[in-house]
Amino acid sequence: MLVIFRWIRNQAHFLLFILLLLSSVTQIFRYHIYQHSIYFGQALGAQRQLDAWKSDIKSYFNLKNVNQQLIAENTLLKQQLNWNLTFNSPRRDSTYRDTNTGNFVKYEYIQARVIRNSVQEQNNFIILDRGFKDGIKRHMSVVSPMGIVGVVVESAEHYSLVMSVLNSKFEITPYFYDLKTSQGVISWNGEDPTVVDLEEVNRFVNVRNGMKLFTSNYSLLFPAGIPIGTIVSSNSNLKSNFHRIKVKLATDFGQLDVVSVIKNTYQKELDVLNQAIPSSNTEDKND
Amino acid sequence: MIEIARYIVSGLLLALVQTFVLQEVNIVWWIKPMPYILLFFNLPVSTNKIGILIGAFFFGLTIDVLGGSIGMHSAACVCLAYSKHHLDSYFLDENSLQLQGLNRMHEEYKGWQWFYIYVFGLTFIHHLFFFIFDYFRWSAILTIIWVSFCSSAVSTLLIRLFRALNVKK
Numbered sequence: 417m418l419v420i421f422r423w424i425r426n427q428a429h430f431l432l433f434i435l436l437l438l439s440s441v442t443q444i445f446r447y448h449i450y451q452h453s454i455y456f457g458q459a460l461g462a463q464r465q466l467d468a469w470k471s472d473i474k475s476y477f478n479l480k481n482v483n484q485q486l487i488a489e490n491t492l493l494k495q496q497l498n499w500n501l502t503f504n505s506p507r508r509d510s511t512y513r514d515t516n517t518g519n520f521v522k523y524e525y526i527q528a529r530v531i532r533n534s535v536q537e538q539n540n541f542i543i544l545d546r547g548f549k550d551g552i553k554r555h556m557s558v559v560s561p562m563g564i565v566g567v568v569v570e571s572a573e574h575y576s577l578v579m580s581v582l583n584s585k586f587e588i589t590p591y592f593y594d595l596k597t598s599q600g601v602i603s604w605n606g607e608d609p610t611v612v613d614l615e616e617v618n619r620f621v622n623v624r625n626g627m628k629l630f631t632s633n634y635s636l637l638f639p640a641g642i643p644i645g646t647i648v649s650s651n652s653n654l655k656s657n658f659h660r661i662k663v664k665l666a667t668d669f670g671q672l673d674v675v676s677v678i679k680n681t682y683q684k685e686l687d688v689l690n691q692a693i694p695s696s697n698t699e700d701k702n703d
Numbered sequence: 704m705i706e707i708a709r710y711i712v713s714g715l716l717l718a719l720v721q722t723f724v725l726q727e728v729n730i731v732w733w734i735k736p737m738p739y740i741l742l743f744f745n746l747p748v749s750t751n752k753i754g755i756l757i758g759a760f761f762f763g764l765t766i767d768v769l770g771g772s773i774g775m776h777s778a779a780c781v782c783l784a785y786s787k788h789h790l791d792s793y794f795l796d797e798n799s800l801q802l803q804g805l806n807r808m809h810e811e812y813k814g815w816q817w818f819y820i821y822v823f824g825l826t827f828i829h830h831l832f833f834f835i836f837d838y839f840r841w842s843a844i845l846t847i848i849w850v851s852f853c854s855s856a857v858s859t860l861l862i863r864l865f866r867a868l869n870v871k872k
Contacts, residue, residue: 429752433785436760440781443767443774444836451839 487674490561491525494676523639525676526551528558528576535582535609535669542566542578546677552576555637557678563643563666564588564631565675576677582609582669590614590629590644590663595621598632602644602663609669612645614661623650623659636686639678714742714762722769725861734854738861739766740780740829743787744822747806748797752788759784779833786828794821822862827855 424431445455475482528550532543546552548571558565558578566586570577579586582604591598600617617623627647633640643666650661680686717739725736742762746755763777770776791808800812810818830851838847 429756429785429788432753432756433781436756436781437778440760440763440774440778441836444778445774447773448775451836454839 487527491527491676494523494525522681524551524679524681526679528552528675528677530672530675531575533580533669533672535580538606539584540580540582540609540669541569542580542672542675544568544576544578544675544677545574547572547574547576549573551679552677553679553683555683556680557638558675559638559642559678560667560672560675562668563645564638565667565669565672567637568677580669581612581665581667588638588644589632589634591632591640592621592623593628593630594624595627597621598634600658600661602629610665611648612663612665614647614663615658617659617661619652619657619659621659623647623661625649629663636690639680710742710746713745714739715765717742718762718766718769721766726770731853733850734857735830735833735850736854736857736861737776737779737826737830737833738858738865740783740826740858741862741865743783743825744808744862748791748795748800748808749806755784755788756781775833775836778836779829782832783825783829787825790821790825819859819863823855823859826858826862827851830855830858 445452526546528544528546530542531545532541534540534542542558542565544552544558552568552571554568554571556568558568564581566578566580566583568576569579581588581602584604584606586603588602589598590600590602599621600614602612602614604612614629625647629644629647631638631640631642631644645663645665648662648664650659652659721737721739725738739762743755743759759780760777763775763780766776767773795808795812800806803811805812808818808821812818831847834847834851834854
């Protein structure tokens with residue numbers, strides 16, 4: 417306390433100067449309209465700026481919550497997309513019914529977070545923090561906001577294992593949006609995790625760089641229209657009947673965080689039909 | 704006591720001259736000479752610094768009340784009193800002043816050129832603060848400096864004139 421008094425006594429001249437100056441300046445702002453308006457205008461501006469900064473800081477710390485809300489909203493919106501709706505579907509309690517069209521949802525989206533991911537191996541797998549308790553089963557497709565990610569191969573109670581696109585066993589037929597055709601097989605050669613190979617595309621198909629590839633409606637796993645990637649290079653020679661195409665993946669596997677697992681609500685029907693295909697047909701084909 | 708009364712009377716006279724004569728006369732419309740700060744140069748060096756600060760505030764307030772510019776002159780006078788104390792402690796040697804038989808800043812101390820540079824410097828500080836509060840815009844800072852400079856020059860000339868008159872008296 418004594419130190420404070422001593423300090424005040426030592427600084428008396430300066431403190432008195434500040435006090436008198438403030439008193440004068442206050443009078444200026446009080447009695448002069450011009451100075452008053454400028455001062456309070458600037459004070460208000462500064463206050464608004466401070467409020468804006470405060471709000472920015474607050475919203476920064478709130479980003480996680482906002483992100484979660486956006487993910488939930490995105491999932492709901494995806495379920496409401498027109499291409500996701502089927503006409504005259506049988507009524508099922510578990511499916512979402514669109515209030516505008518009265519149609520039932522064919523695909524349901526389950527959001528999950530990637531907790532393990534690899535891109536360096538020859539056969540890469542991803543682990544998600546959702547399992548069969550959340551409705552995740554084998555053969556469900558996994559997509560990210562950027563594009564396709566993979567297919568669920570195993571599901572535990574709370575976790576599931578996904579075979580990534582960056583897996584030598586993963587294959588998918590793409591849909592050429594510009595050509596309105598589905599052709600070829602996409603697979604990864606184990607080298608660059610951003611590029612996959614597209615093979616078995618007929619040499620006479622007019623393939624150009626920059627063409628966008630999407631999932632085809634022939635796929636039993638993925639809904640149609642999900643981005644796969646963009647063609648970056650294509651070669652063809654007379655010795656072969658097929659193009660050799662490189663596709664840059666739409667999904668950046670190094671940045672994977674939140675993904676959606678797609679559940680086909682009529683998967684059982686598909687499974688039944690698949691089983692009903694006579695085995696002799698396939699044998700004939702192979703022959 | 705008589706000395707204090709003398710300063711109060713001369714302060715009042717200077718305030719009256721400032722508000723009823725100089726404030727009404729337009730040399731160039733933007734030049735505002737304020738030679739009333741002559742009072743500060745007449746004060747003895749040994750005057751209590753706190754007393755000067757309070758006196759400066761009320762002296763400025765008197766001019767403000769008379770001239771209707773509440774706060775402007777008092778703020779400028781307080782800044783001048785505070786700056787003067789610090790400048791004096793740097794540039795003035797009280798002992799050598801006393802050796803010359805002086806108790807305040809005077810032309811005889813280091814010559815009239817030095818004295819008027821000192822007067823001009825302090826006048827400029829006073830005018831600068833006055834015009835900062837008067838214009839109150841950062842965008843007008845160059846104008847403020849220019850107006851302060853010109854007004855300080857005229858004020859210094861008037862201070863010179865007043866001092867000459869005082870000496871004759």
